[in-house]
Amino acid sequence: xxxxxxxxxxxxxxxxWYAAEQRDAYKLGTLSLIYWGAxxxxxxxxxxxxxxxxTEYFNQAFADILNDSLLGVAVVTLGLVAWVVIxxxxxxxxxxxxxxxxx
Amino acid sequence: MACFIVPAAEAIAVTAAYVAVKKNEQKLQAxxxxxxxxxxxxxAKITWSKRLSWLxxxxxxxxxxxxxxxxxxxxxxxxxxxxxxMASPEDTAEMLHEMATVGVSMAVTVTAVWGVICAVAEAxxxxxxxxxxxxxx
Numbered sequence: 001x002x003x004x005x006x007x008x009x010x011x012x013x014x015x016x017w018y019a020a021e022q023r024d025a026y027k028l029g030t031l032s033l034i035y036w037g038a039x040x041x042x043x044x045x046x047x048x049x050x051x052x053x054x055t056e057y058f059n060q061a062f063a064d065i066l067n068d069s070l071l072g073v074a075v076v077t078l079g080l081v082a083w084v085v086i087x088x089x090x091x092x093x094x095x096x097x098x099x100x101x102x103x
Numbered sequence: 104m105a106c107f108i109v110p111a112a113e114a115i116a117v118t119a120a121y122v123a124v125k126k127n128e129q130k131l132q133a134x135x136x137x138x139x140x141x142x143x144x145x146x147a148k149i150t151w152s153k154r155l156s157w158l159x160x161x162x163x164x165x166x167x168x169x170x171x172x173x174x175x176x177x178x179x180x181x182x183x184x185x186x187x188x189m190a191s192p193e194d195t196a197e198m199l200h201e202m203a204t205v206g207v208s209m210a211v212t213v214t215a216v217w218g219v220i221c222a223v224a225e226a227x228x229x230x231x232x233x234x235x236x237x238x239x240x
Contacts, residue, residue, distance in 0.1 A: 037165030044208045048208070078171050079168060
């Protein structure tokens with residue numbers, strides 16, 4: 001579930017990056033790269049686990065699925081937090097510069 | 104267990120390379136920018152610093168989220184030795200095996216996908232450059 005949720009987040013972030021006119025101003029590429037990096041790494045983790053467990057991999061207990069889903073949501077949130085921090089530090093639109101030069 | 108350490112090591116190496124390449128590009132571009140104000144559009148290309156920044160984004164993003172996942176599962180702790188697999192020699196051996204298999208595969212896959220992204224982007228820029236040159240001629 002963590003892998004699935006992260007891949008969905010990657011696809012949404014990529015579509016937003018492609019569609020948005022101000023993709024550079026909001027550093028949407030960075031958000032896409034964060035999610036795709038994690039998705040690719042978990043994909044490899046899945047490949048190794050699937051090779052070991054085969055179809056048993058998909059027979060998980062409900063509690064495990066719920067825990068994995070919660071982790072997926074937490075991971076997507078952490079990705080968003082990381083993106084906002086990068087956005088505020090790099091400040092591509094110069095919001096802080098404008099704000100401080102006014103005062 | 105600690106598979107994210109391999110991509111993390113790669114991310115550190117790539118960041119160091121990015122800083123060096125960026126400095127070098129700034130040195131090379133400074134005289135050109137001083138002469139013409141800006142670079143001509145039909146000579147536009149994807150710089151190596153740009154390419155490396157994509158790889159950095161993929162690696163650091165993945166490492167950040169995977170570190171959190173390991174923290175969630177109790178495999179990473181905020182006190183020494185930081186990795187619970189370091190507690191016993193058996194667990195450490197298993198961790199090293201996982202790093203050598205899953206960790207290396209993660210690093211290789213991310214780098215391979217980055218290579219494909221660079222190739223596609225280069226082909227797109229080349230097509231735009233050719234179209235611009237045809238229009239100018």
